[in-house]
Amino acid sequence: MTREQFTAKFQALLDDSDFMGFFHKRAKDLLNSGAIDLEKYENDFRLPKIILSVVLKEASYQYEPLNHMDKKTARNLEHF
Numbered sequence: 001m002t003r004e005q006f007t008a009k010f011q012a013l014l015d016d017s018d019f020m021g022f023f024h025k026r027a028k029d030l031l032n033s034g035a036i037d038l039e040k041y042e043n044d045f046r047l048p049k050i051i052l053s054v055v056l057k058e059a060s061y062q063y064e065p066l067n068h069m070d071k072k073t074a075r076n077l078e079h080f
Contacts, residue, residue, distance in 0.1 A: 019059075026055045 013019065030036065030051050041047040065071045 013063075022059060022062075023052075023055050026058060027051050030054060 031038075036047070038047070065074050
């Protein structure tokens with residue numbers, strides 16, 4: 001794979017409307033869950049970052065490698 005091929009495929013994953021739809025839907029679901037008291041948060045980026053961190057963690061499970069060698073590569077990349 002060339003860098004250009006990687007970049008195109010990576011961008012295609014990010015541009016997928018299902019991918020972005022998942023983020024928006026989960027953020028809305030989490031806000032509506034009753035687990036968050038919006039009045040406890042200032043009008044800043046603290047709560048959106050908290051929500052984003054949870055959604056990113058959930059999304060990572062959808063894209064995690066399935067075979068042993070790919071999992072090994074992913075674990076190695078986490079060190080950089």
